[in-house]
Amino acid sequence: MKKNNLTGIREIARLANVSIGTVDRVINNRIGVSPETKKNVLAIMKDLDYQPNILARRLASKKLLKFAILIPSFSQETDFWKAPLKGIDLAESEIKQYGITIEKYFFDQNDKNSFIKQSEKILKSNFDGILIAPIFVDESLKFSKSCNLLQIPCVFINSDIPNESRLSYIGPDLFHSGYLGAQLMNYVAEEAGKILIINISKEINNYHHLLRKEDGFRAYFENNNKRNQVIKTDITQTDFNAVSADLTKVLATHGDIKGIFVTNSRVFSVAEFLEKSGNENIALVGYDFLNASIEYLKKGTIDFLVCQQPQEQGYKGIMTLYQNLVLNIPVESTYFMPIDIITKENYLFYRN
Amino acid sequence: MKKNNLTGIREIARLANVSIGTVDRVINNRIGVSPETKKNVLAIMKDLDYQPNILARRLASKKLLKFAILIPSFSQETDFWKAPLKGIDLAESEIKQYGITIEKYFFDQNDKNSFIKQSEKILKSNFDGILIAPIFVDESLKFSKSCNLLQIPCVFINSDIPNESRLSYIGPDLFHSGYLGAQLMNYVAEEAGKILIINISKEINNYHHLLRKEDGFRAYFENNNKRNQVIKTDITQTDFNAVSADLTKVLATHGDIKGIFVTNSRVFSVAEFLEKSGNENIALVGYDFLNASIEYLKKGTIDFLVCQQPQEQGYKGIMTLYQNLVLNIPVESTYFMPIDIITKENYLFYRN
DNA sequence: CTGAAAGCGCTTACAG
DNA sequence: CTGAAAGCGCTTACAG
Numbered sequence: 001m002k003k004n005n006l007t008g009i010r011e012i013a014r015l016a017n018v019s020i021g022t023v024d025r026v027i028n029n030r031i032g033v034s035p036e037t038k039k040n041v042l043a044i045m046k047d048l049d050y051q052p053n054i055l056a057r058r059l060a061s062k063k064l065l066k067f068a069i070l071i072p073s074f075s076q077e078t079d080f081w082k083a084p085l086k087g088i089d090l091a092e093s094e095i096k097q098y099g100i101t102i103e104k105y106f107f108d109q110n111d112k113n114s115f116i117k118q119s120e121k122i123l124k125s126n127f128d129g130i131l132i133a134p135i136f137v138d139e140s141l142k143f144s145k146s147c148n149l150l151q152i153p154c155v156f157i158n159s160d161i162p163n164e165s166r167l168s169y170i171g172p173d174l175f176h177s178g179y180l181g182a183q184l185m186n187y188v189a190e191e192a193g194k195i196l197i198i199n200i201s202k203e204i205n206n207y208h209h210l211l212r213k214e215d216g217f218r219a220y221f222e223n224n225n226k227r228n229q230v231i232k233t234d235i236t237q238t239d240f241n242a243v244s245a246d247l248t249k250v251l252a253t254h255g256d257i258k259g260i261f262v263t264n265s266r267v268f269s270v271a272e273f274l275e276k277s278g279n280e281n282i283a284l285v286g287y288d289f290l291n292a293s294i295e296y297l298k299k300g301t302i303d304f305l306v307c308q309q310p311q312e313q314g315y316k317g318i319m320t321l322y323q324n325l326v327l328n329i330p331v332e333s334t335y336f337m338p339i340d341i342i343t344k345e346n347y348l349f350y351r352n
Numbered sequence: 353m354k355k356n357n358l359t360g361i362r363e364i365a366r367l368a369n370v371s372i373g374t375v376d377r378v379i380n381n382r383i384g385v386s387p388e389t390k391k392n393v394l395a396i397m398k399d400l401d402y403q404p405n406i407l408a409r410r411l412a413s414k415k416l417l418k419f420a421i422l423i424p425s426f427s428q429e430t431d432f433w434k435a436p437l438k439g440i441d442l443a444e445s446e447i448k449q450y451g452i453t454i455e456k457y458f459f460d461q462n463d464k465n466s467f468i469k470q471s472e473k474i475l476k477s478n479f480d481g482i483l484i485a486p487i488f489v490d491e492s493l494k495f496s497k498s499c500n501l502l503q504i505p506c507v508f509i510n511s512d513i514p515n516e517s518r519l520s521y522i523g524p525d526l527f528h529s530g531y532l533g534a535q536l537m538n539y540v541a542e543e544a545g546k547i548l549i550i551n552i553s554k555e556i557n558n559y560h561h562l563l564r565k566e567d568g569f570r571a572y573f574e575n576n577n578k579r580n581q582v583i584k585t586d587i588t589q590t591d592f593n594a595v596s597a598d599l600t601k602v603l604a605t606h607g608d609i610k611g612i613f614v615t616n617s618r619v620f621s622v623a624e625f626l627e628k629s630g631n632e633n634i635a636l637v638g639y640d641f642l643n644a645s646i647e648y649l650k651k652g653t654i655d656f657l658v659c660q661q662p663q664e665q666g667y668k669g670i671m672t673l674y675q676n677l678v679l680n681i682p683v684e685s686t687y688f689m690p691i692d693i694i695t696k697e698n699y700l701f702y703r704n
Numbered sequence: 705c706t707g708a709a710a711g712c713g714c715t716t717a718c719a720g
Numbered sequence: 721c722t723g724a725a726a727g728c729g730c731t732t733a734c735a736g
Contacts, residue, residue, distance in 0.1 A: 007712095007713075008713050008714075009713065009714065010713075010714095018722075018723085019722065019723045019724070020713090020714085020723090020724095021715095021716095021722070021723055021724075022721085022722060022723075024714075024715065024716090025721095025722090027714095028715085031721095032721055032722080033721070033722085034721060034722090037721085037722085051449075052713085052714080053411070053449065053712090053713050053714065054449060054714095055407045055410055055411045055449065055450070055712090055713080055714085056411055056712070056713035056714035056715090056728090057713080057714055057715075058407055058714090058728090059405070059407045059408055059411060059712090059713085059714070059715090059727095059728045059729070059730085060713075060714040060715040060716080060727075060728050061714080061715055061716085061728080062715080062716080062727095062728075063715090097403075097405065097406060097407065098407070173701060176697070176698070176700070176701065179697055180695070180697040180698045183695060183696070183697045187539040187540070188539070220697070336701050337701070338692070338698070338701045338702050338703050339697075339698040339701050340690070340692065340693075340698075341692075341693040341695070341698070343532070343535060343693070344535070345528070345531055345532040345535045345572070345691075346528070346532045346690070346691040346692075346693070348528070349525060349528065349688050349689070349690045349691050350690050351690050359728095359729075360729050360730075361729065361730065362729075362730095370706075370707085371706065371707040371708070372707090372708095372729090372730085373706070373707055373708075373731095373732095374705085374706060374707075376730075376731065376732090377705095377706090379730095380731085383705095384705055384706075385705070385706085386705060386706090389705085389706085404729085404730080405728085405729050405730065406730095407728085407729080407730085408712090408728070408729035408730035408731090409729080409730055409731075410712090410730090411711095411712045411713070411714085411728090411729085411730070411731090412711075412712050412729075412730040412731040412732080413712080413730080413731055413732085414711095414712075414731080414732080415731090705736105706735100706736085707734105707735085707736085708734095708735085708736105709732100709733095709734090709735100710731105710732085710733090710734100711730105711731085711732085711733105712728105712729105712730085712731085712732100713728105714727105714728085715726105715727085715728085716725100716726085716727085716728100717725095717726090717727105718723105718724095718725090718726100719722105719723085719724085719725100720721105720722085720723085720724105
């Protein structure tokens with residue numbers, strides 16, 4: 001009597017009249033199979049609608065996968081990057097039993113060279129997959145292309161540089177997030193009066209992503225024929241004194257500023273300034289779920305925060321590598337996160 | 353030479369001087385181990401910080417798990433429940449390779465008896481885990497208690513009835529979601545004038561969750577000393593004609609309604625009425641990401657929609673059962689979803 | 705109460 | 721180019 005209730009690879013082997021070793025070779029596209037048998041096996045697989053058993057595969061395989069991540073380190077000053085890291089850790093805990101380890105590299109977001117150094121280290125270490133926050137455009141692009149040459153999939157999070165060499169981008173549509181910021185501003189700032197856009201960063205020239213948000217913000221006011229005049233200032237030092245000095249000047253020059261839009265998480269500094277200078281009546285919209293900012297949101301100094309689920313970005317970034325490398329299923333080349341609105345009344349429930 | 357690089361169960365067996373069968377018995381808390389050896393094995397497990405290999409476990413075990421879900425069916429009229437179902441399907445596709453199947457039961461949310469009938473069917477069928485939308489309070493509670501007696505974990509989604517017999521609740525904090533609705537209303541409705549709350553449902557007496565939202569909404573206006581007078585109307589028929597007739601009456605009685613808050617997804621009916629009756633100037637805030645509502649959001653008839661990630665609720669609901677039954681890790685007894693704000697400018701990116 | 709063996713569906717050397 | 725065997729870390733009968 002033939003055993004006829006075989007499953008998987010064994011059943012294919014029986015039907016094709018070959019050994020399971022051969023079936024394994026064609027499934028995994030390894031060399032050493034005659035075109036004929038390969039064709040035959042493939043046909044039978046298709047016929048059976050064969051789905052490999054991931055459990056068995058991971059259990060049997062002693063191949064370990066190594067992922068690297070390269071994101072900004074977080075400081076006392078701003079702990080934005082804590083959240084993506086938390087997501088990465090969560091993903092790691094879920095897939096480590098599948099033989100995956102993650103090595104973490106950090107760079108200083110105010111120092112381009114630290115990015116370059118770390119990325120070179122990574123390239124030397126033979127990773128199977130890489131996750132980066134491509135803050136510096138040229139350097140990130142170069143790195144991504146190197147990965148591509150080495151056939152190492154590279155996932156971008158938080159801001160995108162559309163190009164062929166990355167596997168996937170997971171993060172906001174920056175233009176639209178700025179656009180939404182403007183709509184929110186419109187709810188809280190009077191229609192007459194000026195609106196001030198503030199970019200705060202030591203590396204503004206490299207901070208393409210801030211400019212995308214600014215573009216979106218401006219576009220809203222133009223498209224909706226708002227009467228507000230939109231002006232802007234760039235602040236290239238991130239400490240409070242610099243912010244304060246700059247804003248004091250701007251407010252002295254422009255008497256009728258009704259709203260301020262800060263294009264990144266530094267909005268808490270602006271809030272501090274408004275509070276200290278007694279300008280809480282100015283509407284304030286900014287980015288990200290930092291504890292410092294939440295305090296001002298509670299008090300009403302900040303009206304809205306736009307958030308993009310940073311933790312989920314980290315989590316999904318790792319899972320995308322996992323899908324690509326382990327599960328072998330196709331991944332979306334661009335995955336936009338929802339654009340979340342945080343107010344005084346819903347911040348408690350936000351899953352950061 | 354002793355092989356000293358054993359792992360898992362085999363290594364424990366070696367150290368305890370027993371067979372792996374015995375180790376397996378204590379790991380899985382099966383009978384037939386003397387107290388002494390059990391204690392010994394347990395100590396060694398602790399010493400080694402033993403973590404069972406889930407892959408191997410699922411692969412070796414031929415035990416199949418059966419989950420049941422019991423949620424409202426969706427109709428042309430409202431497809432809200434499509435989203436949780438989609439999440440459930442997604443979860444199923446991820447865990448079916450672990451030997452889990454899901455059987456789907458639906459009830460008519462306008463018919464308490466259909467809920468009772470379906471829940472009785474489920475109790476007869478010997479499931480390992482159950483997910484329900486406990487729309488009808490008493491009946492759901494009774495069902496949940498029956499599950500508890502049978503030792504079947506039961507997860508609630510979408511609305512909660514806090515009690516000991518459920519394993520977990522995954523969904524909104526309804527009170528706060530109403531509270532947030534009021535804050536949003538406050539952005540768009542003038543401070544002078546009346547605000548109208550509308551509950552639309554054929555089963556209003558059972559719809560405890562609508563009332564929780566109403567409570568939250570009212571609380572905001574009270575806590576913030578708003579001058580608006582808040583009034584309400586219950587509409588017990590869900591078709592457009594009923595809604596239209598009722599609202600015509602209300603608007604005739606109250607001339608100065610500046611804003612309307614609809615406590616569920618039926619907000620699109622109200623939007624249709626406002627549009628047809630030329631009352632688009634009235635601010636409108638409601639719930640859920642239905643296509644019909646999104647159309648009115650785009651046009652500006654609806655100002656804000658409050659959403660609670662219904663798809664994610666379904667997904668997480670199933671995964672919670674999986675965690676509890678397969679991974680054997682503790683689950684949160686209450687998991688509040690974020691309270692999301694949807695506007696014209698961010699709906700495109702919402703992951704429903 | 706305990707142990708030895710077979711097997712889950714794959715991968716990985718190794719032999720031919 | 722192909723096959724047979726061992727093994728991944730567990731569970732499941734079965735035997736004693």
